[in-house]
Amino acid sequence: MKVNLMHGAGGAVFSELLGETLTRYTNNNAGGIGLEALDDGAVIPLGDTNLVFTTDSHVVKPLFFPGGDIGRIAVSGTVNDLAMMGARPIALSCAMIIEEGFDIPTLERIVASMDAALGECGAAIVTGDTKVLEKGAIDGIAINTAGVGVTEKPVRDCGLQPGDVIIVSGTIGDHGMAIMTHREGFDLGEQIASDVAPLWPLVKAALAAGDIHAMKDPTRGGFSNAINEMAEKSGVQVRITEEDLPIRRSVRSASELLGINPLDVANEGKVVMGVAPEDAQAVLAAIRSHPQGRDAAIIGVVKEGKSVILETPIGGERFIEPPIGDPVPRVC
Amino acid sequence: MKVNLMHGAGGAVFSELLGETLTRYTNNNAGGIGLEALDDGAVIPLGDTNLVFTTDSHVVKPLFFPGGDIGRIAVSGTVNDLAMMGARPIALSCAMIIEEGFDIPTLERIVASMDAALGECGAAIVTGDTKVLEKGAIDGIAINTAGVGVTEKPVRDCGLQPGDVIIVSGTIGDHGMAIMTHREGFDLGEQIASDVAPLWPLVKAALAAGDIHAMKDPTRGGFSNAINEMAEKSGVQVRITEEDLPIRRSVRSASELLGINPLDVANEGKVVMGVAPEDAQAVLAAIRSHPQGRDAAIIGVVKEGKSVILETPIGGERFIEPPIGDPVPRVC
Ligand SMILES: Nc1ncnc2c1ncn2[C@@H]1O[C@H](COP(=O)(O)OP(=O)(O)OP(=O)(O)O)[C@@H](O)[C@H]1O
Ligand SMILES: Nc1ncnc2c1ncn2[C@@H]1O[C@H](COP(=O)(O)OP(=O)(O)OP(=O)(O)O)[C@@H](O)[C@H]1O
Ligand SMILES: [Mg+2]
Ligand SMILES: [Mg+2]
Ligand SMILES: [Mg+2]
Ligand SMILES: [Mg+2]
Ligand SMILES: [Mg+2]
Numbered sequence: 228m229k230v231n232l233m234h235g236a237g238g239a240v241f242s243e244l245l246g247e248t249l250t251r252y253t254n255n256n257a258g259g260i261g262l263e264a265l266d267d268g269a270v271i272p273l274g275d276t277n278l279v280f281t282t283d284s285h286v287v288k289p290l291f292f293p294g295g296d297i298g299r300i301a302v303s304g305t306v307n308d309l310a311m312m313g314a315r316p317i318a319l320s321c322a323m324i325i326e327e328g329f330d331i332p333t334l335e336r337i338v339a340s341m342d343a344a345l346g347e348c349g350a351a352i353v354t355g356d357t358k359v360l361e362k363g364a365i366d367g368i369a370i371n372t373a374g375v376g377v378t379e380k381p382v383r384d385c386g387l388q389p390g391d392v393i394i395v396s397g398t399i400g401d402h403g404m405a406i407m408t409h410r411e412g413f414d415l416g417e418q419i420a421s422d423v424a425p426l427w428p429l430v431k432a433a434l435a436a437g438d439i440h441a442m443k444d445p446t447r448g449g450f451s452n453a454i455n456e457m458a459e460k461s462g463v464q465v466r467i468t469e470e471d472l473p474i475r476r477s478v479r480s481a482s483e484l485l486g487i488n489p490l491d492v493a494n495e496g497k498v499v500m501g502v503a504p505e506d507a508q509a510v511l512a513a514i515r516s517h518p519q520g521r522d523a524a525i526i527g528v529v530k531e532g533k534s535v536i537l538e539t540p541i542g543g544e545r546f547i548e549p550p551i552g553d554p555v556p557r558v559c
Numbered sequence: 560m561k562v563n564l565m566h567g568a569g570g571a572v573f574s575e576l577l578g579e580t581l582t583r584y585t586n587n588n589a590g591g592i593g594l595e596a597l598d599d600g601a602v603i604p605l606g607d608t609n610l611v612f613t614t615d616s617h618v619v620k621p622l623f624f625p626g627g628d629i630g631r632i633a634v635s636g637t638v639n640d641l642a643m644m645g646a647r648p649i650a651l652s653c654a655m656i657i658e659e660g661f662d663i664p665t666l667e668r669i670v671a672s673m674d675a676a677l678g679e680c681g682a683a684i685v686t687g688d689t690k691v692l693e694k695g696a697i698d699g700i701a702i703n704t705a706g707v708g709v710t711e712k713p714v715r716d717c718g719l720q721p722g723d724v725i726i727v728s729g730t731i732g733d734h735g736m737a738i739m740t741h742r743e744g745f746d747l748g749e750q751i752a753s754d755v756a757p758l759w760p761l762v763k764a765a766l767a768a769g770d771i772h773a774m775k776d777p778t779r780g781g782f783s784n785a786i787n788e789m790a791e792k793s794g795v796q797v798r799i800t801e802e803d804l805p806i807r808r809s810v811r812s813a814s815e816l817l818g819i820n821p822l823d824v825a826n827e828g829k830v831v832m833g834v835a836p837e838d839a840q841a842v843l844a845a846i847r848s849h850p851q852g853r854d855a856a857i858i859g860v861v862k863e864g865k866s867v868i869l870e871t872p873i874g875g876e877r878f879i880e881p882p883i884g885d886p887v888p889r890v891c
């Protein structure tokens with residue numbers, strides 16, 4: 228049995244590899260929420276607070292794209308997984324694997340972009356590692372960041388409760404569609420830009436505004452994958468109202484042209500959350516008051532049961548299912 | 560200007576890239592010892608303890624070699640950088656970048672090896688990430704681990720004081736020479752085995768036995784690089800007695816055949832430390848009582864001044880200098 232590209236796409240095939248091989252550690256928990264939870268990060272009780280710990284590698288191609296670059300994703304991806312656990316990001320590591328012959332001024336631009344993203348969320352890169360591989364052994368550069376943060380009260384991806392309101396912090400599908408249209412050289416009039424951004428300031432405001440029961444960042448596998456994981460892990464049904472889903476017109480057009488569902492592609496600056504109904508308006512207002520949250524919307528509700536169901540404007544219903552794999556590799 | 564293989568070798572050329580490009584963050588410190596120190600890990604005061612945070616990626620070739628494999632290095636490398644800061648390892652992240660077509664049973668062996676190494680030092684893998692790249696975009700697999708640990712009293716690499724005694728925990732050059740002779744297919748009668756191992760249990764015993772002023776693991780760039788960094792950062796001179804350096808006979812033979820100085824190649828299960836003279840015997844005894852420390856030795860002393868000087872058996876002196884780059888890429 229061999230690894231294939233679907234295994235890295237964050238969908239159902241990936242879950243198989245994850246469950247059967249990659250998470251088979253007997254040493255998988257350091258006292259709090261460990262690997263067994265497969266949440267956005269791990270939680271380790273430490274003194275009178277909780278340490279949150281997470282990691283992501285980035286191999287996006289091309290390195291620079293409309294709205295961002297590999298450096299901005301490398302910082303945002305890890306900061307966002309910390310934020311999804313309710314944690315304030317404190318420090319990141321940065322490990323680069325670089326191909327011989329890589330351009331040093333390009334490296335400088337990447338470092339500057341990482342630094343700018345750190346500045347947006349109050350985190351710092353405090354440790355790192357660099358490996359250089361012979362030409363041909365790695366395609367350009369891969370950047371891993373791990374991150375540590377703290378939280379008084381961890382938020383899980385499995386905390387949805389019947390009655391909760393589902394909020395998304397903005398338009399869906401921007402990052403994946405930005406990469407794909409850019410790669411294909413599509414001219415859609417308006418160039419779609421990635422949403423890549425560190426979400427901690429927005430999430431911090433949301434946490435202060437009300438009781439958030441569950442959060443997840445809809446990265447690989449997109450909104451479809453994130454909401455299904457949340458529903459399944461929480462043991463609930465989620466009902467999404469199609470007409471309330473915020474999707475840019477340009478993203479809709481591109482997705483029709485490419486035959487790709489915008490709900491299935493990666494976002495790099497969005498959060499999906501389940502909120503106590505009495506707090507939903509306050510949380511929504513807090514998110515909307517943040518520049519990255521202007522298009523935030525209430526898009527559904529949580530019921531008893533299972534599955535994620537999309538209610539269409541003409542009264543129809545269909546399942547939102549996790550994609551098998553991502554349509555295109557190396558979007559992040 | 561382009562990145563070249565020397566840039567990844569951990570020697571003088573690497574230091575240039577590090578200082579001029581890779582560490583140019585304004586956001587580089589989270590309150591304690593940050594990136595500016597370029598120590599084995601960063602330290603972040605947290606409540607009434609100190610969090611230590613570090614990372615290393617591993618790209619060793621071949622994946623399995625005498626004495627170890629990429630999984631064992633991936634755990635040991637990070638655990639050892641935590642241990643060098645005086646920290647008990649708590650949790651590791653594991654981020655894998657895998658080439659399409661990679662063999663899943665091989666992946667299972669690697670995971671099992673990581674798990675075994677975790678068991679040797681009481682750490683756990685609690686979070687991870689997986690990216691799969693198209694065939695040809697990465698040579699097999701790269702594994703990054705980051706690690707968090709805690710310490711009451713951080714140990715630095717810059718803490719050497721005149722009068723200190725230099726101790727090394729065992730034979731020098733084993734890992735690098737094991738990889739090189741294995742790659743070259745040399746038959747030296749006895750196959751040299753890598754020393755790769757998580758050092759925390761040994762370091763813990765040493766810390767309990769006496770006052771350790773400085774520690775560093777002599778990985779890329781070998782003993783030569785580590786001792787020079789320690790001396791330079793501490794603003795002292797180190798004098799090493801050549802005949803006291805523990806080097807296996809097989810490593811000596813191989814190094815003569817290959818024309819490579821065993822002091823310049825990577826170790827993956829050794830620590831170099833500076834110890835208060837009155838505690839030297841107690842610390843040495845504690846290290847020797849550990850299976851990985853049986854060949855530990857006192858190898859030198861710290862003086863006022865600068866440079867690292869090797870005293871030869873016939874009364875000569877020469878400098879031990881940091882290698883420009885490692886003799887061979889992808890040893891770790
Ligand atoms: N190689 C691995 N070893 C251990 N755990 C892993 C590994 N790969 C993924 N995981 C774990 O599996 C879960 C899912 O990982 P995934 O990377 O999909 O999450 P994510 O970071 O939230 O998503 P994305 O990477 O798309 O941003 C997480 O809990 C993660 O810690
Ligand atoms: N890409 C990078 N970004 C930020 N800091 C880095 C980067 N690469 C290395 N560093 C920092 O530079 C210093 C030296 O790194 P290096 O990897 O040589 O240390 P090490 O892990 O102790 O050695 P080895 O990797 O050989 O085990 C460390 O303080 C490390 O945190
Ligand atoms: Mg996530
Ligand atoms: Mg992530
Ligand atoms: Mg390193
Ligand atoms: Mg080190
Ligand atoms: Mg190291």
Ligand SMILES: [Mg+2]
Nearest residue numbers: 282283687688
């Ligand atoms: Mg991930």
